[in-house]
Amino acid sequence: MTSRQPEAVVIGGGIFGVSTAVHLAREGASVTLITDGSPANGASGRSLSWLNSAGARSEAYHRLRMIGIDRYRTLSAAYPGATWLRFDGGLTWDADEAANGIAATFAHERAIGYDARLLAADEVADVTPGIASRAVTPQGAIFNPGEGWVDLPSLIAVLLRELALLGGRLMSEAGRASVDLAASRVRGVVLADGTRLAADAVVLATGPAVPRMLAEAGHHVPDETPISVLVKTKPVATGLRAVLNTPRVAVRPTPDGALVLDSGWSEREVVIHGDGDFEVRDSTIQGLLREASAVLAGHPALELDGYGMGPKPIPGGGEPVLGQIDGIAGYHVAFSHSGATLGLIAGELLAMEVMTGEPHPLLEGFRPNRFR
Numbered sequence: 001m002t003s004r005q006p007e008a009v010v011i012g013g014g015i016f017g018v019s020t021a022v023h024l025a026r027e028g029a030s031v032t033l034i035t036d037g038s039p040a041n042g043a044s045g046r047s048l049s050w051l052n053s054a055g056a057r058s059e060a061y062h063r064l065r066m067i068g069i070d071r072y073r074t075l076s077a078a079y080p081g082a083t084w085l086r087f088d089g090g091l092t093w094d095a096d097e098a099a100n101g102i103a104a105t106f107a108h109e110r111a112i113g114y115d116a117r118l119l120a121a122d123e124v125a126d127v128t129p130g131i132a133s134r135a136v137t138p139q140g141a142i143f144n145p146g147e148g149w150v151d152l153p154s155l156i157a158v159l160l161r162e163l164a165l166l167g168g169r170l171m172s173e174a175g176r177a178s179v180d181l182a183a184s185r186v187r188g189v190v191l192a193d194g195t196r197l198a199a200d201a202v203v204l205a206t207g208p209a210v211p212r213m214l215a216e217a218g219h220h221v222p223d224e225t226p227i228s229v230l231v232k233t234k235p236v237a238t239g240l241r242a243v244l245n246t247p248r249v250a251v252r253p254t255p256d257g258a259l260v261l262d263s264g265w266s267e268r269e270v271v272i273h274g275d276g277d278f279e280v281r282d283s284t285i286q287g288l289l290r291e292a293s294a295v296l297a298g299h300p301a302l303e304l305d306g307y308g309m310g311p312k313p314i315p316g317g318g319e320p321v322l323g324q325i326d327g328i329a330g331y332h333v334a335f336s337h338s339g340a341t342l343g344l345i346a347g348e349l350l351a352m353e354v355m356t357g358e359p360h361p362l363l364e365g366f367r368p369n370r371f372r
């Protein structure tokens with residue numbers, strides 16, 4: 001980068017784009033954030049947003065997630081009363097069948113130092129409230145006290161306020177932008193109306209649109225993005241504080257006293273039509289509400305408030321795609337699942353790479369060029 005204030009354009013108003021824009025502004029870049037609709041209108045607006053590194057994955061990915069959670073701890077200390085960021089732990093149990101993986105997961109988590117307690121059903125209520133202990137299977141449940149959740153639209157609003165204070169520019173409702181490329185470097189961004197914005201660096205954070213947009217630049221990243229559904233209940237008094245991961249439903253509280261729900265089976269029940277359109281059946285939504293009620297103390301009647309539906313960005317192989325595109329100077333990308341857990345750290349590391357031009361060691365192994 002030159003000694004003048006570098007010009008950076010970030011495309012995408014989800015958590016990756018907004019976090020990267022704020023971190024760039026903190027580092028002194030002149031930043032423009034462009035998004036086609038309103039901020040948080042994509043996956044970040046309909047996410048379970050469980051902050052965790054539970055279960056087994058590569059060491060490098062586990063490390064990145066743990067550092068991601070650390071950044072949320074720091075944020076939480078700055079906003080001690082925040083209703084949108086909570087560290088009340090996570091509780092996980094598995095189906096009562098031969099493949100029940102609780103013992104193996106618990107052994108793994110203990111071996112890597114991930115804070116975990118194995119609880120029998122009748123111990124759960126003493127540790128975390130609001131759960132129907134009879135729903136917990138005989139193999140027990142793992143309580144991870146270091147986990148939490150974030151409401152991403154609230155976080156995005158907080159970060160956008162900071163971006164504005166730092167002099168960053170937000171262009172929302174801007175239509176679909178594209179990256180303006182010369183032979184071996186970015187020139188900037190072309191807006192939907194054809195206007196060109198010059199930039200030293202462009203960060204592509206368009207969620208599920210990333211693979212297609214990278215393909216336009218001749219770069220392939222494998223894509224395993226499914227269509228997912230997140231159901232939101234009306235506010236309900238449950239006492240639940242932890243994020244629940246159970247065989248049939250995942251549940252987390254929301255800042256306004258409601259719950260959000262998702263699951264693997266409901267995702268698989270999404271109907272995808274030949275023209276690419278998708279819909280969710282009422283029976284799927286009612287099934288999720290029933291499953292959630294079944295795991296909550298007192299089995300409260302849960303009423304539907306609404307649901308969000310659309311692509312959940314997941315790269316092939318499951319691990320993040322973060323960093324600079326080889327051979328195109330100034331072109332950086334963020335495409336990942338677990339963008340709630342990773343949102344703050346990914347934005348920080350990408351901004352560092354943009355500003356220094358140096359690859360950050362924590363992103364080694366996650367770079368887009370690994371698929372070449």
Ligand SMILES: Cc1cc2nc3c(=O)[nH]c(=O)nc-3n(C[C@H](O)[C@H](O)[C@H](O)COP(=O)(O)OP(=O)(O)OC[C@H]3O[C@@H](n4cnc5c(N)ncnc54)[C@H](O)[C@@H]3O)c2cc1C
Pocket residue numbers: 011012013014015016017034035036037038039040041042043044045046047048049050051052175176177178205206207208209228229230262311312313334335336337338339340341342
């Ligand atoms: C149901 C569900 C459950 C999840 N659960 C968890 C969880 O428990 N824990 C966790 O850590 N993560 C979870 N995630 C993942 C996490 O929410 C996502 O990884 C994260 O929100 C992705 O953010 P993003 O910024 O990449 O994409 P998005 O939020 O989709 O943002 C992309 C933005 O780019 C804009 N855009 C697209 N194309 C263009 C263009 N050409 N020009 C301008 N703008 C454009 C879109 O409008 C959108 O605003 C979950 C996601 C879903 C959907």
